[in-house]
Amino acid sequence: MLLDVRGLKKVYEGRQRPVEAIRDLTFGLDAGDLVCLVGPSGCGKTTLLKCMAGLLAPTEGEVRLRDKRITGPPPGMAVVFQEYGRSLFPWMSVRDNVELPLRNKGIARRQRQDLVAQALAVVGLADAHHAYPWQLSGGMQQRVAIARAVAYQPDVLLMDEPFAAVDAQTRADLEDLIRDLWRKLGVTILFVTHDIDEAVYLGQRVIILSSSPTVVREVLGVDLPERRDQLTTRSDSRFTELRAHVYAQIQAAKRESMEILATFGRAGSGKSSRSQSEAKSV
Amino acid sequence: MTNLLTRIGLALALPVVLFAAWWFGTEGSDNFYVPPLREILRTFPEVWTGERIRADVLPSLIRLAAGYTVAVFAGVCLGVLVGSRRRVRAVLEPVLEFFRAIPPPVLVPVIMLFAGIGDTMKVVVIAAGCVWPILLNTVEGVRAVDGVLADTCRSYGITGPARLRHLVLRSASPQIAAGMRQALSIGIILMVISEMFAASNGLGFTIVQFQRSFAIPDMWSGILLLGLLGLALSVLFRLAESRALAWYHGQRRAQRGLR
Numbered sequence: 181m182l183l184d185v186r187g188l189k190k191v192y193e194g195r196q197r198p199v200e201a202i203r204d205l206t207f208g209l210d211a212g213d214l215v216c217l218v219g220p221s222g223c224g225k226t227t228l229l230k231c232m233a234g235l236l237a238p239t240e241g242e243v244r245l246r247d248k249r250i251t252g253p254p255p256g257m258a259v260v261f262q263e264y265g266r267s268l269f270p271w272m273s274v275r276d277n278v279e280l281p282l283r284n285k286g287i288a289r290r291q292r293q294d295l296v297a298q299a300l301a302v303v304g305l306a307d308a309h310h311a312y313p314w315q316l317s318g319g320m321q322q323r324v325a326i327a328r329a330v331a332y333q334p335d336v337l338l339m340d341e342p343f344a345a346v347d348a349q350t351r352a353d354l355e356d357l358i359r360d361l362w363r364k365l366g367v368t369i370l371f372v373t374h375d376i377d378e379a380v381y382l383g384q385r386v387i388i389l390s391s392s393p394t395v396v397r398e399v400l401g402v403d404l405p406e407r408r409d410q411l412t413t414r415s416d417s418r419f420t421e422l423r424a425h426v427y428a429q430i431q432a433a434k435r436e437s438m439e440i441l442a443t444f445g446r447a448g449s450g451k452s453s454r455s456q457s458e459a460k461s462v
Numbered sequence: 463m464t465n466l467l468t469r470i471g472l473a474l475a476l477p478v479v480l481f482a483a484w485w486f487g488t489e490g491s492d493n494f495y496v497p498p499l500r501e502i503l504r505t506f507p508e509v510w511t512g513e514r515i516r517a518d519v520l521p522s523l524i525r526l527a528a529g530y531t532v533a534v535f536a537g538v539c540l541g542v543l544v545g546s547r548r549r550v551r552a553v554l555e556p557v558l559e560f561f562r563a564i565p566p567p568v569l570v571p572v573i574m575l576f577a578g579i580g581d582t583m584k585v586v587v588i589a590a591g592c593v594w595p596i597l598l599n600t601v602e603g604v605r606a607v608d609g610v611l612a613d614t615c616r617s618y619g620i621t622g623p624a625r626l627r628h629l630v631l632r633s634a635s636p637q638i639a640a641g642m643r644q645a646l647s648i649g650i651i652l653m654v655i656s657e658m659f660a661a662s663n664g665l666g667f668t669i670v671q672f673q674r675s676f677a678i679p680d681m682w683s684g685i686l687l688l689g690l691l692g693l694a695l696s697v698l699f700r701l702a703e704s705r706a707l708a709w710y711h712g713q714r715r716a717q718r719g720l721r
Contacts, residue, residue: 230613233613233617234617235613235616235617252616253616253617253618253619255619257617258617258618259613259614259617261610261613261614263610266608266609266610266611267610267611267613267614269611269628269629269632270709270710270713271632271633271635271709271710272628272709280618280620280628281618281619281620284618284619284620284624285619312709312712312713314709314712314713314716314717315712315716332618
């Protein structure tokens with residue numbers, strides 16, 4: 181197992197009372213997996229991803245990469261955030277944005293240039309080297325962030341609702357880009373999303389989370405053909421079945437949490453969902 | 463092109479009006495202390511010869527440059543430290559606000575006690591006055607580093623000096639520049655004031671000398687020169703800033719365009 185999440189629990193020390201974002205999560209990713217993680221909004225997806233990226237220390241349990249416990253951001257892991265506008269350096273050109281992590285990694289200049297050029301070509305931005313990120317559309321900015329992750333040559337790529345703030349058409353293109361990259365590069369991808377269709381379309385497996393306090397509700401194998409495309413896959417009857425199944429699970433999770441809510445009060449604060457609606461309203 | 467001409471026209475309109483008002487308002491003046499502008503302008507090239515510029519204007523500017531450089535360096539270094547450490551900030555912030563509230567000119571007599579009346583005193587006075595806006599703005603800029611960008615840096619292993627250089631200083635640079643702009647005008651004021659107390663050369667010294675020897679048009683011409691110097695420095699600053707912060711202004715424009 182390449183990436184192993186064991187008994188993960190995260191409790192935030194809130195102002196009035198501690199907030200349990202994640203109760204107990206255990207799952208794993210093998211090398212070369214493309215796994216999607218879905219859950220109702222506010223179920224702690226971002227918290228989980230930050231714990232896995234070594235950006236946040238879990239309260240209990242651990243995340244292991246190649247059987248080594250993660251205590252800080254490990255080398256060999258790249259993260260693509262939802263807020264593309266805030267994850268790129270606005271003072272650097274597209275090329276410098278992609279190159280900086282490589283410079284920091286100590287890769288020689290020639291090789292760096294090759295990696296940057298390849299990564300930008302792969303995401304379809306071969307002619308945007310000298311632009312600044314803010315001169316590009318939202319979808320293109322997220323492509324730059326993906327190129328940066330690709331050029332870094334990670335073993336594991338974590339993506340936190342990366343397409344939540346782009347329009348539907350761009351989103352479909354970017355989904356296909358991710359499938360493409362995954363097949364070409366053999367990188368292990370964990371893709372966090374709140375979009376059920378996206379999860380089923382992209383993943384080999386879909387991990388369905390419960391509402392907060394979060395546990396794994398189901399791990400669903402996606403037995404769709406390897407080659408997927410927006411038109412045929414999405415109209416495939418198996419796709420519709422799987423999607424309906426995931427939808428039912430999420431609804432059930434929400435219903436249960438409503439019952440819990442009625443007795444105990446609210447736990448998840450839904451920060452990522454909030455920033456999505458903000459991004460859309462712009 | 464017409465846009466540029468309109469902007470230049472707008473920028474020059476008020477100065478022209480003020481200049482005309484001064485000119486015609488003092489045209490027939492027989493008040494000894496308010497000579498006609500014509501008289502002042504006639505004196506100007508006689509007073510500010512190459513020799514005098516070398517002997518008085520240049521030393522002033524060198525002291526200004528030295529004091530300002532020290533202030534920028536100290537303000538940014540200390541500001542980064544205070545801005546990135548919550549503990550340090552909690553301890554220092556009230557004290558910093560206190561020192562900032564002290565009008566810099568009152569520092570002159572105090573600093574004279576420690577640093578004498580030479581160039582050191584003047585440089586220290588300028589630096590001590592200029593450092594506050596730079597320091598406080600740097601603190602704010604460093605505190606406001608975006609959380610997502612900071613996470614991005616961490617996850618790519620960009621830490622230590624690389625983080626300081628590529629993330630902290632760059633993202634605080636618009637605020638640092640704002641502090642530096644405020645500091646520049648404070649610096650010019652202190653340059654003149656420090657020379658009025660105890661000096662043997664410099665612009666402030668010369669202007670006071672003219673006043674004491676009742677060379678009133680000469681005194682006015684010195685004030686005019688000071689104004690022009692201040693203007694030139696601020697134009698230079700703006701040019702440098704718009705080059706260094708092109709990304710920032712571009713980003714702001716792009717964000718406004720979306721709304």
